[in-house]
Amino acid sequence: MSSFSSYKPKKVLFIATRQIGDVLVTTPLISKARELWPEAEFHFMGYRGKLDMLKGNQDIAKIIETSDRPSFGEYLTLFFRLFQRYDLAFITQPSDRAYFYGSVAANKRVGVLGGHPQGLTELDRAKKSKSDKQNAWKKAICLHTVAVDYFHQHVITEKIRLLEAFCKTTADLFSKPISVTPPNGEAITPSIASKLQTTYVVVHPGPLTAYKRWPLAYWQTLITWMVAQGWQVVLSASPAKQDLQLNQDILSLLDDTTRKNVIDTAGQLTIPQAGTLIRTALAYVGVDTSITHLAAACNTPTIALFGPTPPSNFGPWPNGFIGEQPYQLKARSQTVGNITILQGPGECVPCRKAGCDDHVNSHSECLDQLEPTQVIEALQRITQK
Structure with missing residues (x-):
């Protein structure tokens, strides 16, 4: 004692x-x-x-x-x-x-x-x-x-x-269920709320550091597929310049039909407003960043794209989990509760370095090799579509 x-x-x-x-x-x-x-x-x-x-x-x-x-x-x-x-x-x-x-x-x-x-x-x-x-x-x-x-x-x-x-x-x-407490929600900015359709997926492409990024062309493929399913896509972003530019770069790759079904929140939402948006989404897809943890805390079906970071250390916590460790150190795909974590291939995964060159602006080969088909298959499972 x-x-x-x-x-x-x-x-x-x-x-x-x-x-x-x-x-x-x-x-x-x-x-x-x-x-x-x-x-x-x-x-x-x-x-x-x-x-x-x-x-x-x-x-x-x-x-x-x-x-x-x-x-x-x-x-x-x-x-x-x-x-x-x-x-x-x-x-x-x-x-x-x-x-x-x-x-x-x-x-x-x-x-x-x-x-x-x-x-x-x-x-x-x-x-x-x-x-x-x-x-x-x-x-x-x-x-x-x-x-x-x-x-x-x-x-x-x-x-x-x-x-x-x-x-x-x-x-x-x-010995009892453990959950993350999200912030109270706030009303979404009217200019965004008025555009929301009944069925939408929130996508957050921008991490704090470049080595956690997923390739632009992969976002293009994924968003095009989601819109083809009849879903609206809402691009989430922080007010940081690199996040806003990343969303613009993704939008520039989409054809006109797809782009018409994508809302760019352009950093206009506060954290509590982002929580409100995510709570009523069909699903959420994001990289290893704080908004992905928020999505998990909001109990929305969440797909997290992990590269160098060990999910066993910083994977989004599945609310209600009982025990000390929800995740394996390494698995191409693992689902616990509402959370699916996807990792790329490679013996070095996860390395916990700042990308392959070990600096904030490095690329990460494991994320380069995490193909859109893997994310699409995970989305099909969690939405049963």
Whole structure:
């Protein structure tokens, strides 16, 4: 039994200073913490502009925003705002900055520790040794830590395991259905809503980084096939210039008949509005990005195209799954609940590198070889068409 299994904090801070998707995957941890401490007050700290995934979350009483590159003045303001205001801090990201915030905010802390992909090279061993040294002070200030495992531990399992210090056994945490909580929906922009037909599929081609992209010609083939089935296609995009341009590039490849049955949302939708759009879609197809996790959280039949990223670490969580690991590390196609994950071929899949050249603008051969026929077959299965 944990020595803290009877601990009842009154005020708790969750820290996720990273991207939009990283905020969303903390919601099962928050839900589990609420089960443990129904009377506690929960606050959440994250980067400004990255917290829309928490819109309307009933478990969060207050949201604290910070910039991703705070000035000295902002650090000072945060210090006085946070200083020992909490009984417990959950540090859900392994960065030094997140640990600094946690150490300032609470006298008890639990946190995620960074790791390194398992390998046998001298470089890998050197990096792991350096990581272990960097983690030493983080372990010292926490009553419990959970190490990242980029290949074999799902990120949601990683977050939930932060509660091990407060439960009798780890099995208690994974014996009931686990779900991701999406943001409350908001009304879709009228100019888009007025064009929606009864049966539509949402397609999100744009990832945060280029090495997660699927080839343009493949989107052309897939969208042309979907329109031929009598479905409308709604192209989703963030307001980022590269996403808007990507959608325009895809549209430019479509023939006139197909293009007339495609709506480009052109970055006009907020995250909560995107949730509303996705909830009533026939299906969703997207790359490895935060909106794909949102689609899964909305319980819409979801097809996720994965390249270098291990689905066993960051595959969209199938709501209601019981257990610690929904996915295999490698499978050309695997379906759990409403989620289908497709991977390309190759012995190196998944490598967890930034594409074949290991930089953000690299291509990924595994995605180049994930052909449209594989996605079409998956769509036929999930729509029974």
